[in-house]
Amino acid sequence: MRRLLAYALLLAACSGEREPPAPIAGRLAGTGSEGRYRFELVLDPPAPRLGERFAVETRIYDASGAPADAEVRLDATMPEHGHGMQTVPSHERVGIGTWRSEGLRFHMPGSWAFQIHAKGTAAEDTIDLRFEQPPR
Numbered sequence: 001m002r003r004l005l006a007y008a009l010l011l012a013a014c015s016g017e018r019e020p021p022a023p024i025a026g027r028l029a030g031t032g033s034e035g036r037y038r039f040e041l042v043l044d045p046p047a048p049r050l051g052e053r054f055a056v057e058t059r060i061y062d063a064s065g066a067p068a069d070a071e072v073r074l075d076a077t078m079p080e081h082g083h084g085m086q087t088v089p090s091h092e093r094v095g096i097g098t099w100r101s102e103g104l105r106f107h108m109p110g111s112w113a114f115q116i117h118a119k120g121t122a123a124e125d126t127i128d129l130r131f132e133q134p135p136r
């Protein structure tokens, strides 16, 4: 029983949802829901201003920590409001496991979620990463 509890705690500690937010401004990271890829987002600029366009660089890593050559799609919504962005971002591969999405814009302050999907030759994975847009 004690061993089972320890295992459950370990699983919770490893899941992307329970991962604490990265302490570096403009960086979001976590493990996908399937546990296949690790996702790292770098916002450009690090603190997007309300109503202004920004870009996101997405880096995908496999279980060994190596860049994963996956096709990346990224979108953002406000899940509690049931709406997405008013812009349609473009996505461009800029290196192995690295994609740049441009033309994102958060038109409302509050809790946004980046939805990222990565499809590689051997694996597929998705993640939701929360971002709090300040009212400025």
Ligand SMILES: [Cu+2]
Binding pocket: 078, 081, 083, 108, 110
């Ligand atoms: Cu909203």
